[in-house]
Amino acid sequence: MQVELIDKTYNMRNKLIAGNWKLNPATSDSALELCRQLKLRLAPFSKAKIVVCPPFTALCLAVDLLKGTRISIGAQNLYWEDSGAYTGEISAPMLKSAGCEYVIIGHSERRLFFHETNENVHHKIIAAQRHNLIPIVCVGETLQQRESGVMKDVVMEQVTEALRGMSEQALQNLVIAYEPVWAIGTGKTATPAQAEEMHEFIRSLILEDFTKSVSDQMLILYGGSVKPDNARDLLQNTNIDGALVGGACLSAESFSEIVRAGEELL
Numbered sequence: 334m335q336v337e338l339i340d341k342t343y344n345m346r347n348k349l350i351a352g353n354w355k356l357n358p359a360t361s362d363s364a365l366e367l368c369r370q371l372k373l374r375l376a377p378f379s380k381a382k383i384v385v386c387p388p389f390t391a392l393c394l395a396v397d398l399l400k401g402t403r404i405s406i407g408a409q410n411l412y413w414e415d416s417g418a419y420t421g422e423i424s425a426p427m428l429k430s431a432g433c434e435y436v437i438i439g440h441s442e443r444r445l446f447f448h449e450t451n452e453n454v455h456h457k458i459i460a461a462q463r464h465n466l467i468p469i470v471c472v473g474e475t476l477q478q479r480e481s482g483v484m485k486d487v488v489m490e491q492v493t494e495a496l497r498g499m500s501e502q503a504l505q506n507l508v509i510a511y512e513p514v515w516a517i518g519t520g521k522t523a524t525p526a527q528a529e530e531m532h533e534f535i536r537s538l539i540l541e542d543f544t545k546s547v548s549d550q551m552l553i554l555y556g557g558s559v560k561p562d563n564a565r566d567l568l569q570n571t572n573i574d575g576a577l578v579g580g581a582c583l584s585a586e587s588f589s590e591i592v593r594a595g596e597e598l599l
């Protein structure tokens with residue numbers, strides 16, 4: 334009986350709900366208010382992992398205000414050098430000392446507007462892990478790539494180039510987020526079946542290069558117009574281990590409803 338219980342726990346993946354605030358809100362006062370609301374609304378939850386990723390200028394206030402809660406703080410980007418003459422950049426040790434535990438890497442908006450390549454993403458992951466930050470590595474195809482049927486090739490290239498040469502241990506401290514570009518901020522969500530199919534594919538890619546236990550334990554989040562009313566349908570799929578939420582995380586009420594959907598499945 335006891336052995337059965339241990340095995341079950343080992344195989345069970347948690348749900349991780351992360352909120353990506355992007356370039357919002359405009360003032361520190363509003364960031365503070367959002368943190369206060371999150372602290373209240375998220376207090377009842379005890380199982381799902383919760384991460385909020387404010388803009389750089391609000392990181393320290395979020396860390397301060399959410400100290401002692403179950404909410405972890407993540408950044409939205411970093412540069413791979415630790416220090417030096419790189420005007421405008423921010424490094425892993427800076428984020429770590431500000432109190433971050435996670436960092437989003439390779440978001441499609443970074444790839445599209447700031448020309449980040451798979452190579453850049455790879456360097457950023459290595460830098461983050463060197464300083465014990467958990468990377469949330471974003472991958473996903475554009476609408477054109479999906480319509481022309483190459484979406485799995487695109488995602489395979491993004492995943493394999495990002496994780497190239499990494500150790501099993503490094504993979505245990507990394508999260509992948511599948512975010513179809515056509516579903517981000519558009520109100521269009523991948524159907525649960527479309528999302529699950531890609532998540533299963535990503536897990537199979539991990540299994541090609543790493544052990545079954547690493548692939549079984551890997552948290553793979555879905556991102557792209559996740560809202561309280563579609564969260565449960567997405568999160569209940571076997572290979573969907575959480576959500577990376579954009580628009581809906583700017584309201585503590587809707588973000589907490591998404592966390593609730595995750596928590597109820599645990």
Ligand code: PGA
Nearest residue numbers: 517518557558578579580
């Ligand atoms: P969205 O953004 O929820 O507003 O679609 C998701 C993301 O970009 O991470």
